[in-house]
Amino acid sequence: MNTYEIDFKFLVESDNNPIIVFNHSGHIIYINSNAEILMSYVGVKDIFNLALNHAPKEYGSKTTQLELNYNHLKFYSITVSYINDEWISIRLYYRPREKMIIENQKKNYTLTDLNKLLDVSIIQFKIESTTDIRVFTDQDIPHILINQNEFLKLLRVILSQFKSSSYLDISLKLGIGEHIVIDSKRYSIVNLEFKSTARYCNDDKLITKLGNKLCLVTNLNEDSIFLEIPLIKN
Amino acid sequence: MYLINYSKIMNKIYQSMQSTMEIFISSIIYGERYNGKTQLVKSIYKDSLWVDGSNLLEVQKALKENNYVVIENFEKISDLDSLNFEHKNIVAIYNGKNLSKRIKEKFAFIYHLPPLRERDEDIKAISNIYLQEAKEVFDIDENITIDTKDLDISKNLKSLKTSIYKSVLLKNIDKNELSLLLYNYFLKNYEGENIYKKQLSIFEKELIKAGLDIYKSQLKLSEILGINRNTLRKKVNEYL
Numbered sequence: 001m002n003t004y005e006i007d008f009k010f011l012v013e014s015d016n017n018p019i020i021v022f023n024h025s026g027h028i029i030y031i032n033s034n035a036e037i038l039m040s041y042v043g044v045k046d047i048f049n050l051a052l053n054h055a056p057k058e059y060g061s062k063t064t065q066l067e068l069n070y071n072h073l074k075f076y077s078i079t080v081s082y083i084n085d086e087w088i089s090i091r092l093y094y095r096p097r098e099k100m101i102i103e104n105q106k107k108n109y110t111l112t113d114l115n116k117l118l119d120v121s122i123i124q125f126k127i128e129s130t131t132d133i134r135v136f137t138d139q140d141i142p143h144i145l146i147n148q149n150e151f152l153k154l155l156r157v158i159l160s161q162f163k164s165s166s167y168l169d170i171s172l173k174l175g176i177g178e179h180i181v182i183d184s185k186r187y188s189i190v191n192l193e194f195k196s197t198a199r200y201c202n203d204d205k206l207i208t209k210l211g212n213k214l215c216l217v218t219n220l221n222e223d224s225i226f227l228e229i230p231l232i233k234n
Numbered sequence: 235m236y237l238i239n240y241s242k243i244m245n246k247i248y249q250s251m252q253s254t255m256e257i258f259i260s261s262i263i264y265g266e267r268y269n270g271k272t273q274l275v276k277s278i279y280k281d282s283l284w285v286d287g288s289n290l291l292e293v294q295k296a297l298k299e300n301n302y303v304v305i306e307n308f309e310k311i312s313d314l315d316s317l318n319f320e321h322k323n324i325v326a327i328y329n330g331k332n333l334s335k336r337i338k339e340k341f342a343f344i345y346h347l348p349p350l351r352e353r354d355e356d357i358k359a360i361s362n363i364y365l366q367e368a369k370e371v372f373d374i375d376e377n378i379t380i381d382t383k384d385l386d387i388s389k390n391l392k393s394l395k396t397s398i399y400k401s402v403l404l405k406n407i408d409k410n411e412l413s414l415l416l417y418n419y420f421l422k423n424y425e426g427e428n429i430y431k432k433q434l435s436i437f438e439k440e441l442i443k444a445g446l447d448i449y450k451s452q453l454k455l456s457e458i459l460g461i462n463r464n465t466l467r468k469k470v471n472e473y474l
Contacts, residue, residue, distance in 0.1 A: 108320045110258055120253045124343050127246040148258040149319060152342035206339075 021089040022048050029087060037177055038092065041071040051090040055080045068092065072191075072219035072226040097180075097217060109145040109232070114190060117148065118172060121155035129163045131196075137172040141190055145232040147214060154210040157203050158194055158225050165196040180230050182215055187230035195224040240359040244274065247345050251278050251325070254343065258301075260319040262308065262337065264328035265347040268390040270356070271327050272306065274347065279304050279325055287311045287326075297322065314340060350390040357394070361385060364395050368402040378405055439473040442466070446474075 012019055018035035022028055026048040031039070039047075056062035061081040068075040076095040082088040115137055122133055162168045175189035204220050211218035217228040247263070254261065255278065263271050282302035285293050287310040294316060296303045301322050308326040311317070314336060326341070338344060350357055365380060378401075386397040407415070420433060445455045452470060456463040 110321070117257070120250070120257065123253050124250045124345075127243070127250060127345070147320070149260055149321075149342050152257070152259050153339075156342060156344070 015091075017091055017093050019089065019091045020047060020051075021087050022051065023087055024085060030089075033177060035092075037175075038070060038073060041073060047090060050078065051080045051088050054078060054090075055082065055088060059083050069221075072217070072228060074219070106145070108147045108150075110148050111143045112146050112148055112151075113143050114141055114146075114172060114192070114229070115139060117152055117155065118170065118192075121152060121159060122170075124156065125159040125163075129159075131162055131165050132167040133170060134167065135170045135172075137170075138174060141172065141174060142231065142233065144190065144229070145234070146229070150210060150214055154207065154214065157206055157210065161199040161201070161203060161207075161225065162194060162196050163200070165199065167196060169193075169195045171195075174231075175228065178228070180217065180228060182230055187232055190229040190231055192227040192229060193224060194226075198223050199225070241353040241355040243348060243353065244270070244356060247347060248274060248278070250343070250345070251275070255323065258321050258323060259343060260322070260324040260326070260341045261343040261345065262326040262328055262333070262341040263345040263347060264330055264333055266331065266349045266390055267329040268392040269347055269349050270360075270391055271329075271347050273391075275304055275325050275327055282323075282325070290316070293317065297324075308337075350387045350394065357385070357387060360391065360394065361398060364398040365402065368399045371399075372402060372406060374402065374406055378402055435473065438469060442469055442473060446470075 013032050015032055016034060018038040019030075019032045020028060020035045020039075021030040026045065028044060050068075054062065054064045054066075059082060061079060063077060063079045065077050066075075068078070074095045075092045077093040079091045079093075080088065081091075118135070118137065122135070125131075126133070159168075171191070171193045173191055175191045178189045178191075179186045180189050181187075199222070201220070201222075207220065207225065208218050211227065215230055219226040219228075251261065251263075251274075263275060265271055279302065282304045283296050283300045284304045284306060285296045287293060287305050287307040290312055293303075293305055293311065296305075297318055303322065303324050305311070305324065305326045308328040309330050317340075319340070328337070333344065350360075361380065365378065369375075369378065380398060380401045384397060384401050386393040416436075419436075423433070426432070441459075442455070445459065446452070449455045449458060452466055453463055456466040459466065
């Protein structure tokens, strides 16, 4: 049998799932790039405690099925491993996303400034709503290909879920290091979040349906709606 | 002249519609007939192709060949699913108080324009426009004030315009025109018995009412009219 020198660190680094290694006192001693995204939504202590609570009784490895939601990041399982008392690792498995096919819809896509669509949606929403809206946007987001009519429909339905809220925070920004795979192609992500204290949930099915039609991921929470929009340029 | 931009709601809808002019979007505006929807849309989309919802083939053809289309009388559309709004700027005008769920799902933006009776600022401003318009049509220079109780807004702009034109016309009628009016009226109403007594009331009632408004006292009025005060009292009791 031939022997090869295998670069395991490269394999771990390029894993699509977050992997974090802690020392015995809970400090991170290794983190892959996907875990860096996770850590912007959850505290180090929370993940360390999660690892301790699901660690195997003896040295080795243990996989546990459990639903975990950190903002829009959703996981269905974790594996906790250790072979001595110096370190402990945790790997979180992303819940698979619904398969999305974009090609047959591209004929209705137009190169679009998302900030513009957000602006006109807010103007329309404010005709009948007194909700105080605070917008935090990245004006440098590149124009993307999207079906303008369907996206505006989605924004109208989403905003109507907050029509009785006293305030609504909207943020539009590039998802640094995040990506989405559609038709085997990787696309960067633009994140659009709507957040208040509560919201109506009567149109959640419609929001999901419109989101799927637009090939974007909709994350619906009690007080917020989070969209991951693929940055399609051509 | 477009009758827009007076009330807050009109202003907001106008601004919103204007902000979407450069976008591929389907919008619908609904509300009672003649409440100003068409005027509002016309002020923004006068260069779009306008088609009527009662002619489905014409609408389908317009959508196939044009990017900017306004569909009037959208409530008359017989086959909603046959309309393709993709990659276009579409405005539909719907006469009705409510929209079905199917129609709501077809459009990106939905606007509701309330009836005129709920838009006081618009009634005042639009009445003035119609008043000036009527004065021009009937070639009247003098100042005319119209009592708001004479305004009919039961059919929104349509009945408002008619009521103002009628008021202006009636305030400026001369003796010959009045004679002609009465003549035509009597021609149509010469039926039954005791016609003299019945039709005389049309003249007598208004003559006494106007006299009382001017002189306030029946005694004075009886002198002016040259009739016995007891006769006048009897007629006042009969007519007023």
